[in-house]
Amino acid sequence: MAGIYIHVPFCRHKCSYCDFVSFPDKIEYAEAYMACLYKELKMRGEELKDYEFDSVYFGGGTPSYIPPKLILGAMNQIRKCFKLTKDAEITLELNPGTIGEGKVKTYKEAGINRFSIGLQTAIDAQLEDIGRIHNVRDYVYATKLLKGENFSTDVMLGLKNQTKEDVAKTIEVASACGSKHISMYALTVEDGTPIYTDYLNGELPDSDEVAELYEYGRKLLADKGYERYEISNFAKKGYESRHNLTYWRRGEYIGVGVAASSFIKGKRFTNTFDLDEYMKCIISGYYPAVTSEEVSEADAKFEFIMLALRTKYGVSLSEYEKNFASRLEDDFPKALEKSDKYLEREGDIIRIKDEYLYVQNSVLMPFMEEPRDRG
Numbered sequence: 001m002a003g004i005y006i007h008v009p010f011c012r013h014k015c016s017y018c019d020f021v022s023f024p025d026k027i028e029y030a031e032a033y034m035a036c037l038y039k040e041l042k043m044r045g046e047e048l049k050d051y052e053f054d055s056v057y058f059g060g061g062t063p064s065y066i067p068p069k070l071i072l073g074a075m076n077q078i079r080k081c082f083k084l085t086k087d088a089e090i091t092l093e094l095n096p097g098t099i100g101e102g103k104v105k106t107y108k109e110a111g112i113n114r115f116s117i118g119l120q121t122a123i124d125a126q127l128e129d130i131g132r133i134h135n136v137r138d139y140v141y142a143t144k145l146l147k148g149e150n151f152s153t154d155v156m157l158g159l160k161n162q163t164k165e166d167v168a169k170t171i172e173v174a175s176a177c178g179s180k181h182i183s184m185y186a187l188t189v190e191d192g193t194p195i196y197t198d199y200l201n202g203e204l205p206d207s208d209e210v211a212e213l214y215e216y217g218r219k220l221l222a223d224k225g226y227e228r229y230e231i232s233n234f235a236k237k238g239y240e241s242r243h244n245l246t247y248w249r250r251g252e253y254i255g256v257g258v259a260a261s262s263f264i265k266g267k268r269f270t271n272t273f274d275l276d277e278y279m280k281c282i283i284s285g286y287y288p289a290v291t292s293e294e295v296s297e298a299d300a301k302f303e304f305i306m307l308a309l310r311t312k313y314g315v316s317l318s319e320y321e322k323n324f325a326s327r328l329e330d331d332f333p334k335a336l337e338k339s340d341k342y343l344e345r346e347g348d349i350i351r352i353k354d355e356y357l358y359v360q361n362s363v364l365m366p367f368m369e370e371p372r373d374r375g
């Protein structure tokens, strides 16, 4: 099984921390862009006739910003060009500032059965500070429109003046509104974004403070019945994101649209980040790939371990052996020894102990170094 990712790169306004490929001033291109995207879907579909897909994810950008008929058109095209399982998980990212009754109706018609809502924080002053186009009431309204639907909520940590009480309020609101899944992740500050100035001025919480907020939020989420199944992802039982699990299990996926990445048939590649170039290439019948690489065996092994260790499911030793025809214990003896205190083993599974999941980078370092050690 594989996943399909669709990139919709339009936003009403650029958030101050945003480093994604999203254009705040190009909505008039939406129709022409999506026509190109439908064509790319057709081109990709012709090459992947032997594949079956069990998830679709509309990300961005703000997929809920463009006319909903374009999402419906994309789903019709996907069903025409790809083999999609009957129970496929179909997620759409939704910004609470861009939603209305009519849109929700069309999404349901398109078969969208999961929504991912960017709340970030339930403190209006913080939303304004980071340039979000919505307030908390918009979020509550959006969740009312989605009543009975499966939706996830994004919560951001590390905002200016953010306290534990703010995190508690955010989780409280998301949970009370019926969110089945919560992604709680730390703000990453990229050079060149407006928020970088706040970072340079020392106005943002440091990494220790963010770790404290995370730990506090994690406990609260556990009390409310959200189980952590990946470092930043928490779900009520049965509501884990299938699409994201495909990434963490090093499963295959095809990315369609500007800047979309794919991993399929042993290759990773990414489409151009340039909107005009993307459209020109597709109109002329070419794939607009800018990077393409075969993944070496050493990298594939590390990726397999790194992705699996992000999750509560850990690394399956037998799966590893099945994939690479070698034993993990033989490939990474030093790394296993160095990381011993962070890891636990249960039968076939090695995972990071719950209390160390947040610091997984230090656990992974020895695994990253080991294949290079051996030359």
Ligand code: SF4
Pocket: 010, 011, 012, 013, 014, 015, 018, 019, 020, 022, 060, 061, 062, 095
């Ligand atoms: S809504 Fe998302 S993609 Fe758009 S500017 Fe904000 S963070 Fe970036």
